[in-house]
């Protein structure tokens with residue numbers, strides 16, 4: 001074995017079995033060199049060694065069963081063209097039904113009367129079933145029945161291929177240099193780097209995993225905190241733009257069709273003070289759905305425009321970008337500044353023109369998606385950067401947009417209810433403003449949790465609302481019907497709804513549709529051409545159609561409460577009394593209890609707290625709804641104590657300018673690499 005201290009920096013192409021195509025798939029996940037691969041941590045582990053008696057199985061658990069194939073394997077094709085392979089498996093305690101979908105070859109691998117291990121998830125239908133299990137021969141038991149890592153992946157790359165690549169990399173390793181210098185390791189009792197990496201990928205057992213997980217968690221959080229501290233420091237050291245006192249804001253506010261709330265005024269004043277001072281503004285505006293963040297952002301834009309600077313506003317989806325574009329252009333129609341929209345679906349010709357005019361300054365305000373941070377986008381004098389629903393963007397993307405100007409001021413807006421203590425650590429680089437008041441006159445959205453028995457009544461209610469000229473959302477958890485997951489799909493619901501309400505116009509929108517089509521549908525819904533819109537959660541953030549007064553959520557038990565809160569915020573935006581009907585198709589007490597929280601409260605902070613209590617942190621933070629950076633291994637809730645240590649450590653490093661010392665070079669390099677920092681100054 002060769003001792004290669006720079007192995008980490010070698011391209012993954014040195015691994016066997018990785019051709020061009022596969023390498024590009026790894027690249028898609030941000031994995032270029034061996035170090036990236038070694039930091040591609042498992043998302044979870046399959047505990048295949050956990051063999052259970054059939055009599056003791058419970059629904060939803062994943063486990064192994066050791067049993068004899070006790071019934072001839074049958075193959076059937078369902079009327080909808082799905083291939084089903086079924087059999088029964090018996091152990092000393094009972095019999096279990098096993099079903100595979102679309103894996104016809106599996107039947108040739110099983111012999112009646114022979115013993116196998118089946119690993120999979122238990123489902124309770126009329127009887128206990130295991131769906132699509134892995135079939136393991138007894139001779140492979142040692143090799144297969146371990147804690148098997150399951151990695152985040154992309155289409156075209158199998159778990160086997162990722163595991164294989166990781167294994168090879170681990171085999172080549174020896175003396176992997178530790179990015180953390182020994183003083184840090186000792187002070188925080190951190191395990192050996194290489195040992196930790198090995199054990200995270202292929203742990204002997206759960207205890208060992210626990211022991212070694214601490215180390216990469218600490219490191220990841222430390223790197224994150226260092227990046228935040230660095231950004232903050234850099235902002236404090238450099239002077240930002242001093243925008244002129246505004247002459248237009250007064251009349252702008254007077255002409256608004258509504259009065260600003262005290263909270264909106266307070267937050268705008270905080271923004272305005274920052275903008276008119278030399279301090280670089282970096283402000284998080286937190287405010288529940290519907291609290292009116294957009295108009296505050298537009299006022300900030302106006303201040304920048306008046307001083308002759310450009311503004312950019314970035315939204316996470318095309319729908320949202322389009323909508324912001326409509327809103328902002330309308331708000332700014334009486335001032336002589338050109339506003340344009342740039343997204344992935346802007347035609348090439350148009351995009352070319354926009355880029356040209358952004359560069360020469362003819363366009364003053366640009367609204368868009370990630371398209372705004374592409375390399376070829378060059379600004380004339382970008383002075384203000386706004387990102388909406390920032391939890392969809394990483395720290396890195398924010399930084400990229402800011403770097404397109406010379407120390408521009410930035411605002412990030414979010415409806416994510418994160419407790420303040422956590423927010424202060426996570427957004428260590430930002431000042432926080434909270435819009436803690438709703439515009440007056442909003443009627444409370446009436447929320448009901450119902451079961452299937454209410455279907456007819458609800459259908460009548462839909463008809464009544466539409467006849468009165470109002471509009472309806474129906475939200476489904478899935479795009480298409482699935483044989484494996486028993487939940488309502490948008491496609492099927494749209495068909496059924498269209499059949500039920502022949503006189504109404506029913507539309508559908510979901511994430512698998514082309515963006516241009518999505519825009520058309522959304523526009524039609526905005527204009528009232530569509531009466532009932534069947535949708536997945538693509539409408540979850542920010543979409544504003546005030547005439548929509550009723551939201552039906554199918555399989556509401558499948559959504560997180562914070563997510564339901566966001567969804568519900570799509571209605572109750574106009575003058576009509578609005579309703580939210582949550583169909584509870586779940587059976588557990590917990591799901592009823594959770595959904596009842598929605599009927600009792602409209603406070604986003606309270607709702608997500610309850611969600612956290614009832615679902616547990618794993619699931620809560622498992623989804624990407626919560627404004628948290630995408631971390632590879634750390635869990636910001638359960639690893640809170642490590643986060644505090646890491647924060648303290650980062651501050652010490654900063655105070656003593658440790659990153660300038662040789663021993664810290666590797667750590668510094670990693671932070672630069674991960675967060676796209678250019679360390680001009682000292683940290």
Ligand code: ADP
Nearest residue numbers: 258259260261288289290291292293294295439
């Ligand atoms: P969010 O904070 O969820 O982004 P929006 O900015 O989209 O909320 O505002 C929601 C709706 O409330 C919009 O239609 C907006 O025009 C309206 N609105 C904003 N501020 C006020 C106000 N002070 N009084 C009445 N309506 C307002």
Ligand code: MG
Nearest residue numbers: 293294388542
């Ligand atoms: Mg918004």
